[in-house]
Amino acid sequence: MFSHKFSILFLLLPVILLFFICIFFIPILSNKYNFNVPNNYITIPTYSISSSGFCWPVPGYTTITSPYGYRTSPTYGASSFHAGIDIAANPGSYLVASLEGFISYVGFNGSGGYTIILENNTFTMMYCHVSPNFLVYPGQIVNQGQIIGQVGPKNVYGVPNNPYKDSNGNPTNGATTGPHLHFTLKKNSQAVNPLDYF
Ligand SMILES: [Zn+2]
Structure with missing residues (x-):
């Protein structure tokens, strides 16, 4: 026994x-x-999904400094029709994929500065003025809420033929007056007001 x-x-x-x-x-x-996060991350941002199925691209920051629509251009090279929203955020703040999709572009994209483009069959999401330390690569499939990049600095150096400069003559991260996320949302290639989806 x-x-x-x-x-x-x-x-x-x-x-x-x-x-x-x-x-x-x-x-x-x-x-x-x-999550595809850098080695030295401190916290993983939490996100919530809107009734339209989108999640906010820069968790923790909700101040809109420039809404979608017509405006007086704030700086050289910035359009008078603002095809997206500007969200004030500190450099280094994490950016997350608003939807599941694939990364179609990372690079310096004119007035948008360093830019990440995320797409699915219907929507295109452009994250502008981001950090050049990209956390994703073109062709990568990302999950909704996955960290894809960080808010970039105001000034960037070493970009060939960058026409964008601040009042001190220092090159800027596209047409920008300070660190923020510019977020453009296109539905079937037409820009729409992102706030209608959050
Ligand atoms: Zn903008």
Whole structure:
């Protein structure tokens, strides 16, 4: 009787051990597969999904400094029809994919400065004035809410033939007067007001 109980315990031991090993690795694996984050990240931003199925592109920042529509151009090269929204945010703030999709472009894109473009079959999302330290690459499939980049600095150096400069003559991250996210949303290639979708 004693030896029978003992052998059951002996058989269960590796199972129990395996269970604890699995529990230990779950957080590591979930971080690895859910988010594409830089090595030195501090916090993963939380996001919520709107009734239209979109999530806000720059978690934690909701101040719109320039809405969608006609405006007086704030700086050389900035359009008088503002085809997106400007969201004030500190440089380095994380940007997340508003929808699941694929990355169709990363690079310096004229007045948009360093830009990430995310697309699916219907929508195109342009993230402008971002950090040149891109966290995604063209062709990459990203999940909704996945970190794809960071808000960029006002000034960028080393871009060939960059015509955009601040009042001190320093080159800027596209047509911009300070760090922010410019977010353009297109539906079937037509710009729409992003705020109608959040
Ligand atoms: Zn803008």
